[in-house]
Amino acid sequence: MTKEVLLRTPLNEYENAKLEAGLKVLLSGKIYTARDAAHKRLVQLIKEGKSLPFDPRGQVIYYVGPTPEKPGGIIGSAGPTTSGRMDPYTPTLLDAGVKGTIGKGQRSREVIDAIIRNRAVYFAATGGAAVLIAKSIKSSKLIAYDDLGPEAIRELVIENFPCIVAIDSRGRNLYEEGVRKYQIP
């Protein structure tokens, strides 16, 4: 990799504008975990005008359902899950102030539009690199939806979490650009 930048949460539009698709980022600070079941509840709360378990403004949501931690451990293996399953909910969360999401795989047109509209960023983490990623997680606190088990919402403190800007705040999309670049007709 040639370019690599250090980035700290919470994110803002100004910083996000500097992040271009293809850039490797080492992310630090607080992030929040959520998968489909938690997203459904968060979006319902927003629709009802109620407050969320965390203030979404400037925050980053990580799509992950970790394995259980061993006794004395912080977290189990914790790689990204498929982001597409969160697509129906993501625009609502971005409009509520979330500035970044981390997962794997392509996003829908609606999500990309919401990313551009809100100057947010979508980071790709390496699917399956779950132990490597867990190493960058320094603490984990369950903050909501304990009943969802691995899908509960956790507040993580991360240090140099490795990810790649997959869709930047202008809508440049590495899932399309990267594939076009290496395609052999």
Place this chain on the structure above:
Amino acid sequence: MREVDVSEITRVVKQLCVDANIHLDRDVVEKIEEFAEKEDSPVGKEILGQILANARMASEEQMPMCQDTGIAVVLIELGQDVHVSGGDLNKAINEGVRQGYRDGFLRKSLVDDPVFDRRNTQDNTPAVIHIEIVSGDSVKITLAPKGAGSENMSEIRMMKPADGIEGIKDFVVQRVSRSGGMPCPPIIVGVGIGGDFEQCAYLSKKALLRPLTVKNPDTRLSALEEELLLRINRLGIGPLGLGGRTTALAVQILTMPCHIASMPVAVNLQCHAQRHKTATI
């Protein structure tokens, strides 16, 4: 008649669940290393490096390589001269899965009812169990945990015999193309051809069990596998779908005789965390 107590089966299944999820097989590691050397995309090379580092860390730390520790697929070759005693075989297998996922700190990823309730069963059971009766007096158990990311990208098509070999090639390549980064490439592409509807799907999964170091013994199928791999790696999907030369590590085909009017083709995609472990009792 050889007696095998169900407790022995539980013990072996438990151990295989843990081992399969922690240790990536040597053949997969070596194949990823081989492709990483040739990868032109800097992002792709970085990702392949992360996958290899992750495999080392998982073994060292005794942690599952991927957080999706999968649905437990258990394939049993039961010798016809074996008498399983001391309890119910299916229960013993599920008990092994239960203990393995609990004591191995693996994720419980199953829901009880697929449509209405979708409540987590809390112990990763029931397993998907395939039992084949074979000759001999041993019990061969293979554990192949399967994550949803790649399994969800699989497909079966009842093709017409007239679709021919070109039809098969296009279907396999299009299936991979449409999957993009979803199945966590670099993938291994399991292809089943022939049989009937359910046999074909099973073939495509069994095809994935062949070690990456072993060529297809059928030279025509071996050539077809090579051709499909080349075509797939020209798609540009690359590691995790972010662009590159390494989309698949291998294509593996299994065939069976089929009806004169049928040509079922199934494609079962496997992520780079190609997990399977076998033990024989």
